Amino acid sequence: MLIFFSSPPFYTQYVHLPPVGISTPPIILNNPKFYPFFKDALGAIDGTHINCSASAEMRQAARDRKGGVTQNCLAICGFDLIFYYIFSGWDGSAADSTMFYDARMTDLHIPADKYYLADAGFPICDALLIPKRGVRYHLAEWGWAQQWCGLFYSVSL
Numbered sequence: 001m002l003i004f005f006s007s008p009p010f011y012t013q014y015v016h017l018p019p020v021g022i023s024t025p026p027i028i029l030n031n032p033k034f035y036p037f038f039k040d041a042l043g044a045i046d047g048t049h050i051n052c053s054a055s056a057e058m059r060q061a062a063r064d065r066k067g068g069v070t071q072n073c074l075a076i077c078g079f080d081l082i083f084y085y086i087f088s089g090w091d092g093s094a095a096d097s098t099m100f101y102d103a104r105m106t107d108l109h110i111p112a113d114k115y116y117l118a119d120a121g122f123p124i125c126d127a128l129l130i131p132k133r134g135v136r137y138h139l140a141e142w143g144w145a146q147q148w149c150g151l152f153y154s155v156s157l
Contacts, residue, residue, distance in 0.1 A: 006073075006088040015086055025079040038117075041129065043078035045085075045116040047096035064092035074099040076116060096121040100128075 004010060028034040028041065049070035054062040064070045070092035076085035087103040100108075100122055110116065110127040118128040 006086055011086070015083060027079050040114050041079075042110070042114050042116055043076055043084060045074065045076045045100070045118050045122070045128070047072050047074050047099060047121070049073075049092055052092075058091075061091040061093055068092065072096070072099060074103055097123045 022042070023029075024035065024039045028038050049064050049068065049072055052062060052069055052071045054069050059069055062069045062071065064072070071088065072090045072092055072094045074085075074087035074090075074096065075083055077083050085103075085108060087099060087106075087108070090099050090102075096119075100118075104110075104127075112126075115127055115129050118130050120131055120133060122128050122130055124130060
């Protein structure tokens, strides 16, 4: 399935980076907690592990940090909950920052004045906004997680 979703004709027809002149998404524009702070954010980027069946000689390289045999895939999702980019085929032992570097060298173009939200596993650069180390950002720790999540899902549906 991974090869099917990351190869032509499916990938070339259905997966596209957002257009260069894209405007600020309504979920950010209409919320004073997000706008103007995230007005240039295009979406979120993260790596995800997908279980795989590696050959005996490739199995050790495909082991992730939890011991599973996986492939690590880099994915970009917009605020409209649509996948815009998938970079697949890396062994489970590959770090997100390594995959991001390879994707940038291969075909991931990010406009100079835009950025993606990422987690602490990514490098510090002008194309990503990553959290500051040592600061807790999880919604559940702020007490209004249920209210925000309910608002987000009601707006996006």
